[in-house]
Each structure stands twice: as C-alpha cells, then as structure tokens.
Amino acid sequence: MGRVIAVANQKGGVGKTTTAINLAASFAAAEVNTLLIDCDPQSNASSGLGFVKDPERVSTYHLLLGEASGDQALATTDLEQLWLIPAHKNLIGANLELVEAERREYRLRDAIAPLRDRFSYIVLDCPPALDLLTVNALVAADSVLIPMQAEYFALEGISELLDTVERIRAALNPGLEIEGVVLTMLDERTNLAQQVMAELKKYFGEKLCAATIPRNIRLAEAPSHGKAALVYDPRSKGAESYIRLAKEIIERQAPAVSSQPSEQTLTTEDTGEHRGEQGVEEIPAAADEMDKSA
Numbered sequence: 001m002g003r004v005i006a007v008a009n010q011k012g013g014v015g016k017t018t019t020a021i022n023l024a025a026s027f028a029a030a031e032v033n034t035l036l037i038d039c040d041p042q043s044n045a046s047s048g049l050g051f052v053k054d055p056e057r058v059s060t061y062h063l064l065l066g067e068a069s070g071d072q073a074l075a076t077t078d079l080e081q082l083w084l085i086p087a088h089k090n091l092i093g094a095n096l097e098l099v100e101a102e103r104r105e106y107r108l109r110d111a112i113a114p115l116r117d118r119f120s121y122i123v124l125d126c127p128p129a130l131d132l133l134t135v136n137a138l139v140a141a142d143s144v145l146i147p148m149q150a151e152y153f154a155l156e157g158i159s160e161l162l163d164t165v166e167r168i169r170a171a172l173n174p175g176l177e178i179e180g181v182v183l184t185m186l187d188e189r190t191n192l193a194q195q196v197m198a199e200l201k202k203y204f205g206e207k208l209c210a211a212t213i214p215r216n217i218r219l220a221e222a223p224s225h226g227k228a229a230l231v232y233d234p235r236s237k238g239a240e241s242y243i244r245l246a247k248e249i250i251e252r253q254a255p256a257v258s259s260q261p262s263e264q265t266l267t268t269e270d271t272g273e274h275r276g277e278q279g280v281e282e283i284p285a286a287a288d289e290m291d292k293s294a
C-alpha cells in the first residue's frame with residue numbers, strides 16, 4: 001500500500017503547494033510511482049504543473065462528489081512516474097455540497113482506496129483552512145507533513161492544526177501520524193531563524209525534518225513555467241533541498257534498508273520492492289484514456 005501524505009497548514013502562503021509539487025516530483029524522480037492530488041480550489045498545484053483551468057476536466061471535485069472514479073481523474077505529467085489529479089475552483093462548491101452528504105469526511109479516502117496499491121506515495125495539497133476539504137485530506141492520509149516558516153510566533157499558529165489532527169485521530173482516522181515539520185523559505189544565516197529552529201527542535205524533536213528548504217528564486221519561478229523545480233532547474237538549491245526531503249521521508253519509512261549504503265534506498269529495486277507495488281502498468285493506460293477525453 002502506498003503512503004498517503006497530506007501537506008497541510010491552515011496558515012496561507014507557508015509553502016504547502018511548493019512542498020507538495022516538489023516533494024511529489026522528487027519521489028517520482030527517485031523512480032517510485034507517485035500521485036499528487038490537488039485538494040485546494042485555488043488549484044495552484046495543478047497550474048504549477050502546467051494544467052490550465054478547465055472546468056470540464058475530471059478533477060478532485062468530481063472525485064469528492066462521487067461523479068468520477070480515481071482512475072478517470074488521473075492525468076499524466078512531464079515526469080514519467082508522476083500523476084496528478086487536478087483541481088478547479090469549482091472545488092469551493094464541494095465544501096458546501098458535501099455538508100449534508102453521507103460519509104462527508106470520508107469522500108477522498110473512499111475515492112482513492114482503489115488507487116493506493118498502485119502508488120508508493122500519494123501527496124495531498126491542502127487549502128489554507130481547516131475546512132471540509134482539509135478534513136477529507138487528513139482522513140484519507142497516513143500522515144501529515146507541516147510546512148512552516150521560521151517565524152517568531154511559529155508555534156502559536158501551529159497549535160490549531162495539531163488540535164485538529166488530534167480530533168481527527170480520536171474520531172475519524174486513528175492511524176494519522178505526524179510525518180514531520182519542514183522549514184520552508186529559510187534563511188539560515190539570520191539569528192531569528194537559528195532561534196526558531198532551536199525552539200522547534202525542542203518542541204518537535206525527531207519530527208522536525210533535518211532537510212530544510214531555503215528561500216530560492218527557482219522554486220518561485222518554476223510554477224510559472226508549469227514545471228517542478230527539478231525539471232525547471234535540477235541543480236538549483238531549491239530542487240536539491242526537496243530531493244533531500246524526499247530521501248529523508250523514504251528512508252524513514254524503510255528502516256529495513258537504512259543499514260545499507262543510503263544511496264541505494266533511492267533506487268527502483270529497493271523502494272519498489274519494499275513497498276510491494278502492484279498493477280502499476282495499468283496507470284499509463286488509464287491516464288491515456290484521460291488525455292483522450294480531455
């Protein structure tokens with residue numbers, strides 16, 4: 001079964017979408033089949049991968065309302081092992097339309113259940129709110145990755161999210177873990193960043209990711225070219241930092257192989273085998289169908 005990681009923080013502009021796109025692309029570049037699902041009506045993860053706005057295209061909205069299957073929603077991307085389920089601003093409607101619906105918090109979980117064994121990683125990009133869309137993502141997820149900026153009141157902002165995770169764990173998804181906290185747009189040279197990092201380390205311990213994401217212009221430019229940073233400029237500091245984050249997450253999940261030389265954990269044989277991928281050859285076919293109908 002693939003691991004489902006929700007990238008969430010109700011605070012706006014902290015680097016959720018940049019993290020979701022570039023982490024998913026880095027998993028795919030490590031040669032494991034990866035699916036990115038855009039769960040935000042702003043659709044930045046979709047446009048950031050070059051998908052133009054198209055209300056007719058099968059998207060997360062159709063998935064949540066049960067109007068399309070996961071298979072029908074899969075779209076191929078520039079990267080061979082990365083697929084996307086795009087969003088459109090009509091997703092705002094799902095928030096309202098689902099209020100009265102049966103199993104409204106489980107819609108995404110149910111919809112992606114048939115896809116899980118085909119992907120090693122499924123990354124969910126959440127909106128900047130603790131709304132029904134984010135709840136759906138947290139109920140569908142195995143873990144939540146929290147992007148955060150190294151600001152003075154960083155911890156205060158995060159408590160509401162941690163409370164929500166706790167409530168979802170108690171009522172809807174007992175298996176939900178904290179994947180980690182990743183520092184974004186970091187300028188390590190400043191005293192403030194150092195202080196905040198020390199504080200977060202004390203609070204989150206091992207959960208604070210060792211990989212940090214620097215402020216890097218390439219990460220900001222790449223979406224306007226419809227590309228992940230590692231396609232737009234593979235040698236940029238930004239692209240490299242997300243590759244390190246992906247590697248850290250892969251290695252954390254595969255303790256059995258971590259005693260081997262670390263480079264090997266990123267090869268197809270290792271990660272594929274340890275995740276027991278099945279039926280991966282069906283995905284390109286489904287995605288081709290998708291292209292034809294688009």
Ligand code: ATP
Nearest residue numbers: 012013014015016017018128185214215216219220
């Ligand atoms: P929202 O809450 O609106 O969904 P978000 O949390 O998804 O926002 P992003 O869209 O990823 O945040 O980032 C906000 C802005 O900061 C974007 O313009 C993005 O290009 C830029 N940005 C993100 N990370 C970096 C970085 N490491 N270096 C430079 N710019 C960055």
Ligand code: MG
Nearest residue numbers: 016017040044
């Ligand atoms: Mg976003």
